[in-house]
Amino acid sequence: MATLQLHNIVKRFEGTEVIKGVDLEVNDREFVVFVGPSGCGKSTLLRMIAGLENATSGDIMIDGKRINEVGPAERGLAMVFQSYALYPHMTVEDNMGFSLKLGGVSKEERQRKVREAAAILQLEPLLERKPKALSGGQRQRVAIGRAIVRNPSIFLFDEPLSNLDAALRVQMRIELARLHEELDATMIYVTHDQIEAMTMADKIVVLQGGVVEQVGSPMELYHHPRNRFVAGFIGSPKMNFLAVERVSASPTGVEVRLPGGETCTVPVDGSSLRDDALTLGIRPEHLQLEPEGPLSGRIEVIERLGGVTSLYVRMQDTLVTVSADGNVENRVGDTLRFGFDRACAHLFDAEDLALPSLARHPLAGLNRQDNRAPSVAGGQ
Amino acid sequence: MTTLKTKQAIPAEGHLATTPASEARARHTPLVPSAGARRVWLTLLGWGIALLIFFPILWMVLTGFKSEAEAIADPSLIFTPTLESYVAVQARADYFKFALNSVVVAFGSTLLALAIAIPSAYAMAFLPTRRTKGTLLWMLSTKMLPPVGVLVPIYLIFRDFGLLDTRTGLIIVYTLMNLPIVVWMLYTFFKDLPRDILEAGRMDGASTFQEVVYLLLPLTLPGIASTGLLSVILSWNEAFWSLNLTSSNAAPLTAYIASFSSPEGLFWAKLSAASTMAIAPILVFGWLTQKQMVRGLTFGAVK
Structure with missing residues (x-):
């Protein structure tokens, strides 16, 4: 349960500006997707939110508190990496319980929490295995499980599906959407795949060259792109x-x-x-x-x-x-x-900006929650 | 009518297809050696090269079991083995005192080098700056300096600090001597470790120390082990500094061997016996750990 605000975030690497003043608001329990071509700065932005990279200037706020100087672990976030980044020398159970072990949680409590997360992800039969004995999809689930165990205020995903084959990608996409419902947590997801963005996001942030081109719901971006880049990228x-x-x-x-x-x-x-x-x-x-x-x-x-x-x-x-x-x-x-x-x-026009449509598309304001029947939305 | 034609055509075609193939097989058999013969040749070649490399050591071991008269006679493989050289050698100097010095100095300097090199290599591999590459090259370049060039200053420093003929002194010198190689090797092993894994650890709440202990060290253990083994071997075999900085108390096995080249001439059998005893521990150690060594040295290559 958390909100995130970015105020005028700038990141420079050895004089090159890769993020050029990003402002963004992420609401509680929202599924936000950063999308853009490779090198647009979306991963850098995520890593700055995670605390793995320092912002050159600007404020990163979680629940209204500035956290620029707070270490990655103390921010209360969890991240799923593109490479899964599982600890190869530990079993699935130890992988998932590592953060609890570092936090001094007792062995019984650790086991209970790991089993809880494993149940959500159907990982129970695999708890004793090492990562190398798992398939790509299973590894991905362990990485997600490791994040769940931490009970983070915000989940961060860095292109988590790009190492999977096409069929598995579709399956994991659905699973992630289901997980978002089930955990009811704020999630920020980075991808270069506009289909992932369209299918999972409540809010899409389109980035190019370190600049936010447009923020909006998937249908908003599809029907009312702000400029030619967004128009070409979405769809x-x-x-x-x-x-x-x-x-x-x-x-x-x-x-x-x-x-x-x-x-x-x-x-x-x-x-x-x-x-x-x-x-x-x-x-x-x-x-x-x-x-x-x-x-x-x-x-x-x-x-x-x-x-x-x-x-x-x-x-x-x-x-x-x-x-x-x-x-x-x-x-x-x-x-x-x-x-x-x-x-x-x-x-x-000649600057590639879209001329405003006379009528708004009836679905432009729709977000993913609106797809749910009211009983399901209140159910979890 | 058509069905009959096809039926006839199939065996005819099959026949045509197999004949050239079997002819080709028959023609090629004598030209291409079978996998078995190839393996025999490669094995013979391997043994030949190994024997060539091992021959001086073998000859030394054999000479150690000869009498002095046989040792300087025409080289011969047939002789009556005797332990008289070993007895004489042991009577003149206490082997175990030297061996203990070698063990303490080789392992002590290796542990100290690793303790310094692991944090250095961590910083260079995971928090590089613009000068990291230059620093690494500079460190390695110190290995190109002839040691004798710094003998006098080091000797004077050791004298003033009371480190001459002490194990501590040798440990310090060997640590400094091996540090560039140890840092360089660890750096390459650490660089092979995906950064994501350490970052995942940081997200999980690991401090830098916990990151190193729980993740970096277990994951690069083969590399650290082979680096350590190399450092032990280099320290064990080092002669220049041990001869110049020790006399009796801290003298390791290299000094022990050297003590057998006496002014009254070389006693080949005794020298060989002493050398055999000096290299035996490290040789056995090397054999026992060679699997680990090879695995470590090819760590990045086979992944």
Whole structure:
């Protein structure tokens, strides 16, 4: 049970600024995911919260108290590492009970707490084993168990699933979401995988180059990205970006000329728009085959996934991804016309900032808790 | 009709496929030696090289069991073994006094070196600064200095502090002598340890001391052991400082051997007997621990 605030956090490594003034608020029992490409500073930020790295300047506060100078153990946090970082010479039980042993907890009490955590993670049959006799998924669970035993105020996860294979990753993702419900604890999770971010987070923090690009619920980021980077990073397959030209702009919409020469009006607020060269962003799932559509192109590659077919279509000099129905019968080389839902389109100015949509998406405010039925939410 | 054709085609094809293969096998058998023959050759080669390296020691051991007359006669493998040299050697000097000095000095200096080197290597491996690499190289460069270059100052310092001919003095010199190598080796072993494990320990509430005792030392024990073994061997075999800084009280086995090269000439049999006794403990020690040594020295490589 804890809140975390970051105020203007800056981190410099030998003169290079890797975190450039981050402000953030993490609420009690929230599942917050830091996401961004590698080198964006997300792990460094987490390590500063953990106390493994010092902040060059700024305040790190837990429950309103500044903890910059407090050692990692005294902060009351627990961290799960990407490499699991299990102690190879200790059994699973000793691994999980190590923090209690250091804290001078009696052997019986230690055993009881370890068994409690092991029960949550179905680790009981493995307690006597050494880490090298465990599979990747089991090791990961032991690492999580080691964190649970400490009963931390905040759980920190540093890319915990990236060493697992794809199937196990999905399974552990679900397990972590379940664990968050069960433990009802504040969790901060670092990943470069936007699917993990979308599926688990209450709040996503998108980082790039040491700067927070946007903070919001998954649906907020998907439907209302603040800029082109967030738009491209969230959502899979990636959003398509087409260079368009402004025809006219008004507070009720911006009319643009598409690559093929046709024009269309995007329902965004264009009242403060100065630039002529704009970027139109359309997600692959919002493009449809439409005989009379304003866009046209030639299919270069087809990827059939069964339920969905990805068409890679050459429109002038851009390769556009279209998520089409699984049963489309088109072939490579076909020239087709496409249409799109204007309300789902995004328009970015020359600085790559998104123009504000006229209507908020009805699900933009939804977070993960809202997915639960009321009885379940109150149950734990 | 078609089915019949396919049925006929299968054995025909199978026949065609096997014939060249078996021909090739027959042709290649004499050219490529089998795995067994290869192993025999490699074993013979291994034994040959080992014997070549071991030969001087073997010859020394054999000479120790000869009489003085046989020792200087034409080299011969056939002789009547005698213990007379050993008896003579033991009558002239108390082997066990020297051996005890060697043990105390070799193990004492190794323990002291490890006690200093473990914290140093920890700091260098886990809290490096811009100068860490330079410091390490500088430490190693002191090994390139000929020891005789610092003999006079060290001798004078030892004289003034009353350390001449004391075990403490030798322990100090051997510790200083081996410290660069010990720190360097421990540094490489520590660097191989994933940082995450120590950080996990820190998150679990371990102090730096607990981190070292509960995590670092158990996990790098093979490396520490092989470093320690090397330090013991180097200290045991060291002759320059022991000859110059000791006379009787603290003299280790190297001084004991040297005492048998007397002005009236070399007595090969006695010298060999003394040398055999001097190297026997460390040789046995080396054999017993060689598995550990090899494991430690290849610690990072095989992971």
